[in-house]
Structures are given as C-alpha cells and as structure tokens.
Amino acid sequence: MNIDRYVEEFTNLWNISSAIFPELGESIPIDEKIKREVEVEQFSRKAKSDIDIKNFSGSGKKKLSLQFKQNMAVFFKNTFNYQTDELSILSGRGFTSATKEFMKMARSFDPSVKMEDIFQASRNLWIINSLQILMNEPVKVTPSTFAYSMLYPYTDNYLDNPSVSRSEKISFSTRFGLRLKGESVLAVNEHERKIFDLVAMVENEWEREQYPQVFESLVAIHNAQTRSIFLVNKNDSLSDNELLSICIEKGGTSVLADGFLIKGNLTREQEWFCFGFGAFLQFIDDIQDLKEDSDGELETLFTRASVTRQLEEFTNRTISFSDAVLKNINYCFVSDDLEAVKRLMAKSVLFMVNEAVGMNDCFYQKQYVDAFERYSPFRYSFVKKRRNNFDPNRISLMKKIEGFVFEEDKIAFEVS
Numbered sequence: 546m547n548i549d550r551y552v553e554e555f556t557n558l559w560n561i562s563s564a565i566f567p568e569l570g571e572s573i574p575i576d577e578k579i580k581r582e583v584e585v586e587q588f589s590r591k592a593k594s595d596i597d598i599k600n601f602s603g604s605g606k607k608k609l610s611l612q613f614k615q616n617m618a619v620f621f622k623n624t625f626n627y628q629t630d631e632l633s634i635l636s637g638r639g640f641t642s643a644t645k646e647f648m649k650m651a652r653s654f655d656p657s658v659k660m661e662d663i664f665q666a667s668r669n670l671w672i673i674n675s676l677q678i679l680m681n682e683p684v685k686v687t688p689s690t691f692a693y694s695m696l697y698p699y700t701d702n703y704l705d706n707p708s709v710s711r712s713e714k715i716s717f718s719t720r721f722g723l724r725l726k727g728e729s730v731l732a733v734n735e736h737e738r739k740i741f742d743l744v745a746m747v748e749n750e751w752e753r754e755q756y757p758q759v760f761e762s763l764v765a766i767h768n769a770q771t772r773s774i775f776l777v778n779k780n781d782s783l784s785d786n787e788l789l790s791i792c793i794e795k796g797g798t799s800v801l802a803d804g805f806l807i808k809g810n811l812t813r814e815q816e817w818f819c820f821g822f823g824a825f826l827q828f829i830d831d832i833q834d835l836k837e838d839s840d841g842e843l844e845t846l847f848t849r850a851s852v853t854r855q856l857e858e859f860t861n862r863t864i865s866f867s868d869a870v871l872k873n874i875n876y877c878f879v880s881d882d883l884e885a886v887k888r889l890m891a892k893s894v895l896f897m898v899n900e901a902v903g904m905n906d907c908f909y910q911k912q913y914v915d916a917f918e919r920y921s922p923f924r925y926s927f928v929k930k931r932r933n934n935f936d937p938n939r940i941s942l943m944k945k946i947e948g949f950v951f952e953e954d955k956i957a958f959e960v961s
Contacts, residue, residue: 546758548765548798551820555793556786558821562865564858566913569895569920582927627892630885639684640674647686651695655739662698669694672826673803676819678886679878682807689806692746693763697770699740704774718771725763727753747806756809762802769794788846796827818877821870828863829894832901835908851908860898860909867894896922903928 573581647670651663673694674684700721704714717737724730724744732738744763751759773795783791800823804811811819831838831845838848850856871894874887899917903925906914918925 546761548794551797552790552794555797555821555824556789558869559789559862559866562862562869564861566916567861567864572919573922578924582923631889643670643674643684643686647691650691666694666698672800673807675886676803676807678882679880680807681880687750689747689750692743693802693806696740696743703736722767725760725767751809759805759809762805766798766802769798788849792827792831792846793824796823799823814877818874825863825867825870829897829901832860832898835905856908857910857913864898900928904932
C-alpha cells in the first residue's frame with residue numbers, strides 16, 4: 546500500500562478532469578418538481594405516523610416494518626427514478642437489517658451516544674455495505690466495521706471541541722496513533738478509553754501479523770485526519786496543490802480502510818477503486834460543508850475556490866472525477882450486481898452534488914445555480930426547508946426512528 550502513489554495518481558486524475566458543465570440527465574419541469582415535493586411531504590407524514598411501535602408488537606411490528614420498506618421502495622422509484630434492480634440493492638440485500646444491527650450495537654457500546662452521532666457513523670456503514678456487494682460478501686455489520694465506523698464520530702467530536710486545547714488534541718492524536726500501531730497506551734479519560742476499546746474490537750477480528758494492511762490502512766487514515774485537522778486552517782499558507790492532496794488523502798484513506806476491514810487483503814485494482822471512491826466522496830463532503838467551513842477556521846479546496854472564483858469549475862471537476870473512477874469499477878470487482886451498484890452510485894453522486902449546490906447557492910453564480918436546479922428533483926427552496934437542522938418534523942422523525950429500532954419504552958430519547 547503506497548499512499549503517496551495514490552495521492553499523486555488521483556491528483557493527476559483531478560487535474561485532467563473536465564471543468565465544463567456536466568451532463569446531468571434530463572431536466573425536470575417545475576410542475577413535476579412540485580408533484581414530487583408533495584409526495585415527499587405525504588411520505589414523511591405517513592412515516593412519522595407509522596414508525597411508532599406503541600401500538601405494535603410481535604407479528605404486527607414485523608408487518609409494519611415490511612409495509613414501511615414497500616412504501617419506501619415506491620417512494621424512491623417515483624421520486625428519484627430508481628430502477629427495480631437498483632431498489633433491490635437498497636431494500637433486498639440487507640442494508641436495513643445491517644443498519645438496525647449497527648444502531649443496536651452503538652447503543653450497547655455506549656448508551657449515552659447521541660442519535661445524530663449514530664447516523665453520522667452509519668454513513669460509513671452504507672459505504673461498507675456497498676463495497677461488500679461489489680466484493681460478493683454478505684451485507685452485514687462486523688465488529689471491526691462497527692468499530693471503525695464509530696471511531697471518527699468519537700475522535701472528530703473531541704478534536705472539534707473548542708474547549709479542548711490544541712496541546713491536548715496533539716497529545717491525544719499522538720497516543721491514538723501509537724494505539725493504532727499496536728502499542729500499549731494508557732487511556733487518560735473515559736472518552737479515550739472508548740476509542741481504545743474500539744481499536745481492540747478491530748484487533749479481535751483481524752490478527753495484526755496475518756493482516757498487517759488492515760492496521761496500516763487505519764494508521765493511514767489517522768495520519769490523513771491529523772494532517773487535515775492541524776494543517777488546514779485559515780492561518781496557514783498552503784498551496785492549492787497541498788490543499789488538494791490533503792483532501793484526496795483524507796477521503797481516499799478513509800474508504801481504503803473500509804475495504805481492508807471487509808476482506809483483510811485487496812487486489813491492486815480494488816485498492817485503487819476504494820481510494821478513488823473515498824476521494825470523490827470527500828470532494829462532495831467539502832462542497833456540502835462550504836458554509837460551515839467558511840464560517841469556521843478550516844480552509845478546504847472548495848472554500849478557497851469560492852474566493853478565487855473557481856468553485857463552479859471545481860464542482861464540475863468533481864463530477865467528472867467521480868465518473869472516471871466509476872468507469873473503472875468493472876476492472877476491480879466481479880459481482881452479479883455490479884452494473885446496478887454502479888448506476889446507483891452514479892445517481893447518488895449527481896443528487897448529492899446537486900443538493901450541495903442548492904444548499905450553498907450563495908457561493909455560486911446565479912446562472913450556474915439556475916442551470917443545476919433544472920436537473921434537481923425538487924426546487925432548491927424546498928431542499929433548504931427539508932434540510933434545515935431545526936425543522937421540528939425532522940427531529941420528530943429521528944426520534945421515532947430511534948424508538949422503532951431501540952424499543953421506545955426502554956430507551957430514553959436524546960436528540961439535540
């Protein structure tokens with residue numbers, strides 16, 4: 546595993562990626578957008594009504610779960626134009642059961658963990674589940690994939706905490722790095738003990754001497770995260786190439802670790818895809834976080850691009866870059882579901898980027914935003930309303946999902 550080589554390779558791919566406006570499919574008329582928005586509201590209201598287990602138990606609860614999945618399949622087909630084989634990936638391959646198991650494991654590991662942190666961690670689980678399908682592995686959550694997915698809500702929350710001094714963060718990062726390398730390190734507090742316990746869960750599944758690349762990949766993502774957190778701030782003077790390499794390294798190593806935690810060993814082609822997959826997901830994350838990063842102390846490739854008026858160009862490059870990675874998926878995996886997963890990933894990329902443009906429209910030229918919105922399933926005004934973190938309907942639904950998974954009468958809700 547040569548991280549520097551992958552960073553260089555995908556930096557070159559970024560530099561040759563097209564900067565022209567991407568092909569986004571068919572434009573969606575306003576009346577169709579409004580129709581879909583009504584369907585979203587109706588589905589949301591029904592979900593909030595149905596995901597309530599107080600009046601269900603035993604076979605009734607199983608019937609409700611099946612009905613909910615069926616309703617969701619129809620909703621996704623009508624609203625996002627997913628094909629039948631794409632929907633079967635989401636609903637019939639174990640994604641739902643793996644997610645429920647993951648949430649239960651999270652509550653068992655730490656009863657005080659917030660639901661929002663579990664959802665943050667489950668995003669990585671869904672990436673893992675997608676890779677499991679590509680690798681012809683069962684879609685499930687294992688102790689090590691659970692541990693890795695939970696590591697970064699715990700470490701990120703600590704490193705992002707303004708009440709923790711820079712010296713304390715550096716000290717923790719050093720101890721964490723040593724623990725990932727297999728050294729015996731004494732945790733200095735309860736939060737750190739939980740993090741070290743998660744590392745132990747990986748060690749219990751993968752033997753260090755037999756599967757060294759599993760742990761090399763964990764050290765690689767830790768190094769990338771550390772470099773990102775401690776170097777990328779507005780007080781530093783990094784070149785554009787340095788910002789790009791930090792972004793690619795952070796994203797690429799993140800999903801590379803996912804791959805090794807699934808298989809233990811990967812082919813060169815599988816390493817390449819996992820790294821590229823992670824890189825373009827990081828690009829998308831940074832576009833989505835434009836406002837948050839701009840308001841804070843972090844500088845990314847995209848916050849700088851918003852200042853240098855290259856944001857439209859870099860957003861176009863992100864889609865071109867992801868297309869180039871996905872086109873090579875056939876050389877990396879052998880799976881009966883390969884084409885369906887490939888289409889699903891491509892559609893997800895376009896939707897995530899489109900939504901990110903709409904949520905951050907103040908950073909883009911109006912003409913560019915208008916062009917993107919023509920291909921959005923919804924009007925951007927509706928997208929903003931639905932994604933508002935303070936939307937009481939969103940909080941209510943999150944609470945009811947938590948109750949459905951964890952048994953409402955036994956778990957106290959904690960959603961902030």
